Amino acid sequence: xxxxxxxxxxxxxxxxxxxxxxxxxxxxxxxxxxxxCGLFKGSLYHYFKNKEEILQEVIQPYFEYLLPHLDAIDNSxxxxxxxxxxxxxIQMKAIEANRDAVSVALREDRAVGNPYREEYIAQRNRLEDxxxxxxxxxxxxxxxxxxxxxxxxxxxxxxCNWATVWYSSSGRLSSKAIADHFTDLAISGxxxxxxxxxx
Numbered sequence: 001x002x003x004x005x006x007x008x009x010x011x012x013x014x015x016x017x018x019x020x021x022x023x024x025x026x027x028x029x030x031x032x033x034x035x036x037c038g039l040f041k042g043s044l045y046h047y048f049k050n051k052e053e054i055l056q057e058v059i060q061p062y063f064e065y066l067l068p069h070l071d072a073i074d075n076s077x078x079x080x081x082x083x084x085x086x087x088x089x090i091q092m093k094a095i096e097a098n099r100d101a102v103s104v105a106l107r108e109d110r111a112v113g114n115p116y117r118e119e120y121i122a123q124r125n126r127l128e129d130x131x132x133x134x135x136x137x138x139x140x141x142x143x144x145x146x147x148x149x150x151x152x153x154x155x156x157x158x159x160c161n162w163a164t165v166w167y168s169s170s171g172r173l174s175s176k177a178i179a180d181h182f183t184d185l186a187i188s189g190x191x192x193x194x195x196x197x198x199x
Contacts, residue, residue, distance in 0.1 A: 005047070008047070009047045009048075011037070012033070012037050012039075012044070012047060012048075012054070013054065013057055013058055013101075014100070015033065015036050015037055016028075016033055016054050016055075016058055017058045017098065017100035017101040017103075017104055018100045019032060019033060019036060020055070020058065020100070020104045020108060021099075021100045021103045021104055021107075021164075024108075025051075025055055025104070025108045025111040026111060028051075030044055030051055033051075033054070052113055052116075055104070055108065055111060055112065056112070056116050056120075058101050058104050058105075059101065059104060059105040059108075059112070059120065061098070061101065062094055062098070062101055062102050062105045063105070063123040063124075063126075065094055065097070066090065066091070066094055066126075066127065067123065067126055069090045070087065070090070070126060070127065070130045073086050073087055073090075073130070074130065074133065079143070080134050080135070080137045080138035080141065080143055080144065081138070081143065081183075081187060083134045083137075084131070084134050084138075084156075084183055084186065084187070085179070085180070085183040087127075087130065087131065087134065088156070088160055088179040088182050088183050088186075089175075089176055089179040089180075089183075091127070091160050091161075091179070092160065092163065092167075092175035092176065092178050092179040092182075093175055093176075095163050095164055095167055095175065096167070096169055096175035099164055099167055102164055103164035103165075105124070106124075106161050106164065107164075109121075109124065127157065128150075128153050128154065128157060131153040131156055131157065132149050132150060132153045135147075135149045135152055135153060135190070136149060138190065142192055143191065143192055144190040144191060144192060145190060145191070145192055147189075147190070152189075152190070156182070156186050159182055159185070159186070160179075160182055163178065
């Protein structure tokens with residue numbers, strides 16, 4: 001029974017992520033969600049306390065997947081270029097696995113309330129701080145040009161995160177191929193012109 005309940009809960013979260021991405025969190029009512037799930041509105045409260053809890057459970061798996069990978073990259077002996085490539089590959093893998101949920105995690109920041117908000121903001125900022133550290137290391141080692149690091153990290157993130165709008169698993173390029181293109185584009189603007197190679 002519990003296994004069936006958990007399976008149904010995950011099905012609701014998948015539908016909720018799609019609706020939140022398509023309509024927006026605030027514009028999606030519990031009635032809308034219940035209708036899409038083939039449930040009575042009251043039945044949703046058997047699985048979740050409220051809509052805010054649904055939002056949290058849609059978002060959190062993305063961070064639980066992403067953050068350990070960022071820690072592993074930070075603690076590795078890879079070059080800054082390799083770290084950047086791996087970071088964007090991980091982000092694209094997350095988008096490939098659940099584009100709806102990642103889109104919600106990145107775009108519904110204003111909808112996230114207390115007490116989860118502080119944790120959410122810290123987790124969301126972790127990726128940008130991770131990229132900033134990579135760029136700083138690249139500059140310190142003479143591999144990257146001296147640019148506005150915070151602005152460049154936002155530009156790289158924006159390029160990658162916009163894939164939540166257009167990416168399709170049935171598209172021409174795999175998530176890894178897209179990540180490689182993004183990395184090559186970023187490196188072409190970052191690289192120190194006096195160096196012939198970065199890897």
